[in-house]
Amino acid sequence: EIAYTLGEYQTPEGSPGERKVYHRISVIDNGVGFEQQYANRIFDPFQRLDSDRTISGSGIGLAIVKKVMENHGGWVDAQGRPASGATFSIYFPAVSDMGDSAMKVPAYADQANESK
Numbered sequence: 261e262i263a264y265t266l267g268e269y270q271t272p273e274g275s276p277g278e279r280k281v282y283h284r285i286s287v288i289d290n291g292v293g294f295e296q297q298y299a300n301r302i303f304d305p306f307q308r309l310d311s312d313r314t315i316s317g318s319g320i321g322l323a324i325v326k327k328v329m330e331n332h333g334g335w336v337d338a339q340g341r342p343a344s345g346a347t348f349s350i351y352f353p354a355v356s357d358m359g360d361s362a363m364k365v366p367a368y369a370d371q372a373n374e375s376k
Contacts, residue, residue, distance in 0.1 A: 261288040269351060272335055281354040282334065288347045294340035302338060325350065
């Protein structure tokens with residue numbers, strides 16, 4: 261499942277209460293999931309959570325996603341559910357056509373647009 265929302269979010273580095281407008285795209289899966297305590301570790305290069313290597317992959321994909329998002333002024337986060345799946349969300353800053361100043365959230369933005 262993929263979900264899109266335009267809204268105000270606090271950045272990971274932001275001070276408490278400081279919120280900016282971002283486009284959030286979330287991908288929800290029903291895979292093996294992971295323990296939430298490892299949520300930051302999975303974005304490190306070559307880090308894998310499955311020690312027996314039963315799932316293919318090199319451990320570089322999420323590190324690339326993190327770097328791309330940082331280069332675009334955004335971030336990525338993950339919410340894991342062991343044996344039930346995970347939700348990965350990427351946050352792109354919403355900027356105006358006139359430069360890099362943040363947009364105001366339109367009145368309709370509190371409604372999530374979802375596509376399945």
